[in-house]
Amino acid sequence: MNRRESTTMRRATRIGAALAGALMIAACGSPTEQATPTAEQQPAPAPAQIVSPDKLDVGGYPTTPRPALGVAGNAPAGIVAETQHMADFIVGPWDVDPDMVYPYLSSTYLITAPAALEQIGPATVAVAAEQRGMVGGFVSARQAPDKSILVNGVLRFPDPAAATAAAGEMSQAAAQQSIQGVTPTSTAIPGHADAVASTYPFTPHGTERPWAAVRSFTPRGPFVLMQMAQSIDVLDPAAAMVAKAIDLQGPLIDQFTPTPIDALADVALDPTGLLVRTIPAEAGTAPASKNAAYSPRGAVHFQSNPVGSATLFEDAGVTVVAMGEANVYEAKDAPSASLVANSFGKEVSVDGVSAADPVPALPGSRCLQFPKGFYCVASGDRYAIEVQADQLKDAHQQVAAQYVMLTAH
Template sequence: MPLLFLTVALVAVAGCATSVAGHPVRQPTDPASLQVGNYQTTPRVVGNAKTGKQSRIRESQRLSDYVALPFEADRDYAFECSGDVRPHVVTNHKGLGDILINDTFDEVAHDLRGGWVDTWCTGAETEEKHRRLSIAVLELPDPDRAAAVSPTLEHDDSTYNNGNQPVSLPKYPASKAHWRPTVASIGSWTVHDRYVVYIKIVDELAAAPDLADLTGRTERMLDVALPLLDKFQPTPADKFEHIPLDPDGILGRTLPTNPELPLRPDPDGVYTGRGALQSLDSADLDFLTIGDVDLIGYGDALVFHSRTGRAARALWDKWNPAQNSPDKNRSIDPPPGFPGDVGCFADLANGQVMFHQCTFHVDKYNVQVGARNVAELYQKTAAEYVLVTSR
């Protein structure tokens, strides 16, 4: 794709030359030059939240980048657990799924501002049994509300089964926790400023329930989780109702999810870090530092923006589809006439094609696009190229 150098000129006058510093600006891509189908090719303005639910979802997405992931406390947690393909956003009791059995949650936490939950497992996905750790962070309006909500939720959680017994966390004596001595699991509730941190561990690998091991694992998770929450800046109360949904414009350059054919369980949104890992087949956060990533658009594609073109290129080198495992992926041709760095493949399971994906790099962007059939994949990939190269 040719570059237009809009601010660099060499003017020779009477044998003299003048150089004006500047940066090359890419010429916008003509949608007619690529096969984009009926997909959006003009960046859209997303605007501000219009409902309380939209505000809570956006605050949950902001919070997610400061919710510690299990592998940050213990590298044994290697993957998001199979069968847990569910939303990570918590705006009511449904967001916690079956990790919390509680029929009073919505009443007790009626003023919940948002929340986020992650569940990771140890070992390999092919194994039948795992050690499973779930961490949920709930944001309340202020510390007093968190201090009132947390013990009530723990009480309702622990008394749901009459076999539960209270236990203590030596490093966190203010936390409330419980377990059943005959079951290798533990649930704990911790108040930290305006946040309630719920951790549940289920150990299917244990030969016998080991309370010291369960409490130790819980404490190590809290050791990582609480300092991270101190770095989060909640949306001020007077801004919450109309919180910007796309303050930097990255979501406007991301294809919106088709509500009738969602590829992922969470709502479209913007992330700056950890929250985006929900859609990556990875158990590390290296992509953030290698790519110097500052914005991620999450919709019918994943759009990663780097602070510099050099960092974006480094991330492309890490993610280059040519490096994919042949037993999991099979290369396919890129979209016809597609410019620049692109690689496409069919995702395999037991030798059968399950999905198709293209990854491309241009300027400060790396983009991942997925679809169930190749024709749709090519059109979406081309449309995303137009979107990220538009001015």
């Protein structure tokens, strides 16, 4: 895959999900679908001069930055912020196998409480994690359809002793869970004697071809590296995926400095300063991944094609991505921000998508209509903006307000 191919593969699945209230879903397309002529043949927008705020309809959306967010203020809020920051230090399945870019289940999980582990494993695993005082974690999941699946994550515990105990107990809990009438058995992970793992065969619903699955838990300092890998037909590829994930994940999580548990209330909520300049998602209803700022590495976990996104972010010099009601990508300069916005617009121009009116009075903006909702992108100064909404006017107003907030202050 060359660079041009990889950056044009990314957003069809993501936008379908955004319009449904989550970031990732497979229903609207795949990374390899071709663009429809109607949307794709639009001329690529060029960077525009800054537009005066009085020319734009911002509706009821805010146009001025919020006051500095400061610190979490309490431990639960600190845990949410800490797990958001952990995304920057998590290996994506595509790092193990570049074919694994397709969504799997919810694709990303911010584990802000042990019970959240029930989304990706037996409830008994969540109970074992809770008993050892699990603090939080981040999990990333993808698949290569009809070939392999990898769920990779890191969970934090109070100290190395708790993590070591939790790894063994979580693995034991997983191994006691019968899968399609089969009890998992212990297995070894090549090159990782410290990994506690089990395996079981299963046949996905609607198919007759068997798969092999591996669940693995490896203590590393105060963390547990957690993987669930599945491969078609035989066990060895699944075990090899786990081994490579551990090889990559261990050194990466070593770079993360966890906040002391008694200081979680002091976790900074907006260390880059971009989040206060991003229209916030509604508190209490937004997913835990929202109202957060990520490094490019962390942000790619939320992209439909993380391989292409990583290339695009590198080319554009993206340094931070803020995710709120709108998403804002800070690039190295105005032309680079325009590159990001243009690439996003092209990548969602797939079958079933048609061109919609651009944001009024905002040259360079682009909007698209999906079966359920609208998607718009624009750039202003060194920032790229993307939004989604059920109604086109609402999408226009979100972009306009976000544009004003970024360029008028």
